[in-house]
Amino acid sequence: MKLTVLTSYEALSKHAATLVAAQIHAKPGSVLGLATGSTPVGLYAHLAAMHKSGALSLAGVTTFNLDEYEGLTAEHSQSYQAFMQQHLFGHVDLAPEKTHFPVGELVSTAYDDAIRQAGGIDLQILGIGGNGHIGFNEPGSSFDSRTRAVNLAARTIQDNSRFFAQASEVPHRAVTMGIATIMEARRILLMASGKQKAGAVAHALEGPVHERLPASILQRHSDVHVLIDEDAAAALKHL
Ligand code: F6R
Numbered sequence: 001m002k003l004t005v006l007t008s009y010e011a012l013s014k015h016a017a018t019l020v021a022a023q024i025h026a027k028p029g030s031v032l033g034l035a036t037g038s039t040p041v042g043l044y045a046h047l048a049a050m051h052k053s054g055a056l057s058l059a060g061v062t063t064f065n066l067d068e069y070e071g072l073t074a075e076h077s078q079s080y081q082a083f084m085q086q087h088l089f090g091h092v093d094l095a096p097e098k099t100h101f102p103v104g105e106l107v108s109t110a111y112d113d114a115i116r117q118a119g120g121i122d123l124q125i126l127g128i129g130g131n132g133h134i135g136f137n138e139p140g141s142s143f144d145s146r147t148r149a150v151n152l153a154a155r156t157i158q159d160n161s162r163f164f165a166q167a168s169e170v171p172h173r174a175v176t177m178g179i180a181t182i183m184e185a186r187r188i189l190l191m192a193s194g195k196q197k198a199g200a201v202a203h204a205l206e207g208p209v210h211e212r213l214p215a216s217i218l219q220r221h222s223d224v225h226v227l228i229d230e231d232a233a234a235a236l237k238h239l
Contacts, residue, residue: 003205003226004225005229005230006228007229011229012191016189020123021056023123028057030123031115034088035125036067036084039193047092048091052091058092058094066135066182067175069173069174070173070175084099106147110147115181122187125191126189130159131200134215134217137177141179141214148178150175179214190225192232202236206237
């Protein structure tokens with residue numbers, strides 16, 4: 001694993017955007033795996049700005065998002081489809097038919113098949129949950145798991161409630177790429193920011209590889225770059 005610690009969320013976002021842009025420049029037809037949530041918002045803003053300035057085209061890129069809440073359509077403001085439209089897709093030249101979510105006919109291993117047919121993911125962007133989840137692979141998820149519908153952990157439901165008007169609106173289920181699906185990506189960029197991620201980051205990078213901390217499996221991937229800010233690095237022992 002390669003580890004880069006940045007001084008701030010802004011620096012982290014900018015660095016991540018440089019890496020993603022370099023991937024696209026090296027291979028304009030790249031297949032990207034995308035995450036939602038607070039962490040990549042700055043990255044997407046930088047990619048949108050690069051596009052606006054004429055420095056980056058995503059016209060050849062294909063995307064596969066990690067996950068989507070079960071039952072939320074693209075019209076729902078808190079769906080991950082709406083999130084991607086708001087933060088990235090609405091600002092760049094990505095072809096809508098080249099963007100994919102695990103919805104409709106793609107809610108299970110058909111998603112993995114679609115990823116394979118597209119040539120496999122070149123670069124997967126990941127955030128990490130406070131409980132160590134990647135995608136919505138909650139603690140206890142099998143390392144062999146594939147794209148499937150899952151129940152969200154109580155902590156995840158609570159963490160996600162900040163985006164919904166009422167706690168009763170927060171979905172309890174989602175469809176997520178599996179851990180084996182994620183591990184097939186050629187390169188992985190794991191991003192984390194803030195003190196609330198420090199414990200999960202330390203367990204993922206320095207703890208035992210175990211299904212109770214899903215992100216720990218990344219220690220077994222041959223090309224992972226971990227980009228974190230100083231707060232998220234606070235519990236690491238071997239910096
Ligand atoms: C989002 C996803 C999740 C998030 C994680 C961190 O598509 O798959 O694993 O990356 O929950 O979320 P934030 O960035 O909001 O802290």
